[in-house]
Amino acid sequence: MQAYHRPRTLQDALGALAGGAARVAAGCTDLFPATGARELTGPVVDITRVEELRGVTQGPDGWRFGAATTWADVIRADLPPAFDMLKEAAREVGSVQIQTAGTLAGNICNASPAADGVPCLLALEAEVEIGSVAGTRRVPLAGFITGVRRTVLRPGEMVLALHVPDAAAHGRSRFLKLGARRYLVISIAMVAVRLLVEEGRVSQAAVAVGACSAVARRLARLEGALVGARADETVGRVEAGLVLQDLAPIDDIRADAAYRGTAAVELIRRAIGDLVRA
Ligand SMILES: Cc1cc2nc3c(=O)[nH]c(=O)nc-3n(C[C@H](O)[C@H](O)[C@H](O)COP(=O)(O)OP(=O)(O)OC[C@H]3O[C@@H](n4cnc5c(N)ncnc54)[C@H](O)[C@@H]3O)c2cc1C
Numbered sequence: 001m002q003a004y005h006r007p008r009t010l011q012d013a014l015g016a017l018a019g020g021a022a023r024v025a026a027g028c029t030d031l032f033p034a035t036g037a038r039e040l041t042g043p044v045v046d047i048t049r050v051e052e053l054r055g056v057t058q059g060p061d062g063w064r065f066g067a068a069t070t071w072a073d074v075i076r077a078d079l080p081p082a083f084d085m086l087k088e089a090a091r092e093v094g095s096v097q098i099q100t101a102g103t104l105a106g107n108i109c110n111a112s113p114a115a116d117g118v119p120c121l122l123a124l125e126a127e128v129e130i131g132s133v134a135g136t137r138r139v140p141l142a143g144f145i146t147g148v149r150r151t152v153l154r155p156g157e158m159v160l161a162l163h164v165p166d167a168a169a170h171g172r173s174r175f176l177k178l179g180a181r182r183y184l185v186i187s188i189a190m191v192a193v194r195l196l197v198e199e200g201r202v203s204q205a206a207v208a209v210g211a212c213s214a215v216a217r218r219l220a221r222l223e224g225a226l227v228g229a230r231a232d233e234t235v236g237r238v239e240a241g242l243v244l245q246d247l248a249p250i251d252d253i254r255a256d257a258a259y260r261g262t263a264a265v266e267l268i269r270r271a272i273g274d275l276v277r278a
Contacts, residue, residue, distance in 0.1 A: 005044065013158070017132065024047055025047070030106055030110040031110075047067060050068060053161070063079070082170055089116040089119075092116060105162065108145065108151075112149070113213065114210065115210065116177060118145065118210050119208035119216045121164075123192040125140070125165055129160045129161040131159075147215065174272075180254070187211040188259075191208070191209050193205075193268060193275060195272065197231055201231075207226070212249040213247060213249065222243055238265060244261050
């Protein structure tokens with residue numbers, strides 16, 4: 001390893017990243033295993049001591065999750081029920097040790113198809129705040145991850161925070177994940193569902209599926225079919241055809257496309273069933 005920066009301020013962190021040679025390190029739970037070596041190579045900027053990047057806060061327009069916010073921070077945060085899916089995902093990320101070190105921002109920046117945070121944050125309409133010495137910009141999470149291990153981050157940039165707008169922080173939500181075993185497992189399929197039911201009918205529906213495509217997806221056709229449904233009609237509206245048109249599941253070593261499609265439909269039905277029954 002050439003240089004290990006551990007700045008205390010955001011300004012110093014961005015300064016150390018300027019030039020584009022250094023990599024950001026947060027919890028290192030993805031970064032370190034991916035090196036396949038005993039130590040990280042090249043310059044590294046460890047952001048875990050930067051106070052401005054920590055914590056979950058509510059502002060006038062919504063919720064902010066600083067880039068150094070860990071899964072354990074999410075579990076402990078006082079958040080409305082729309083975020084329950086994110087807490088459920090947090091409790092299923094690896095083990096307690098991984099949840100204590102690993103961050104939400106690291107999960108999205110690593111851009112794995114099996115990143116459990118991504119469907120939840122898509123269903124919460126999250127925006128990604130990106131910074132560099134040149135300034136800041138915001139992009140919707142849906143446009144931030146562009147492929148397997150690919151994001152729109154440019155050299156010298158880092159994620160500063162994730163923002164969830166107030167408009168999406170409504171309703172109740174559920175996250176369900178299927179893996180080859182119950183615990184410490186990479187998802188074969190996972191779903192995040194947020195429903196707002198007003199006067200007996202669904203007024204907002206957000207359904208996102210991960211681990212079935214290169215990048216997790218929202219299912220616009222299914223969401224459209226759910227809006228307006230009475231609570232007792234919702235599960236029946238989850239037709240496989242509607243799901244699969246938007247999902248187009250992939251084959252890989254963990255499961256084939258047909259299995260993934262069946263699993264995703266069943267997980268969505270269960271998640272919606274749990275939400276409308278509770
Ligand atoms: C045993 C084990 C089990 C796991 N189980 C799960 C699981 O069940 N579900 C799941 O989704 N993941 C799982 N993971 C993966 C990992 O723990 C998560 O993706 C975690 O959220 C990554 O966060 P991190 O802070 O450790 O990221 P890091 O490893 O520090 O970084 C990951 C990548 O993102 C970049 N990065 C990090 N932060 C920023 C930033 N602010 N700006 C720009 N780039 C940044 C880094 O440069 C690196 O490329 C597991 C990992 C292990 C080792």
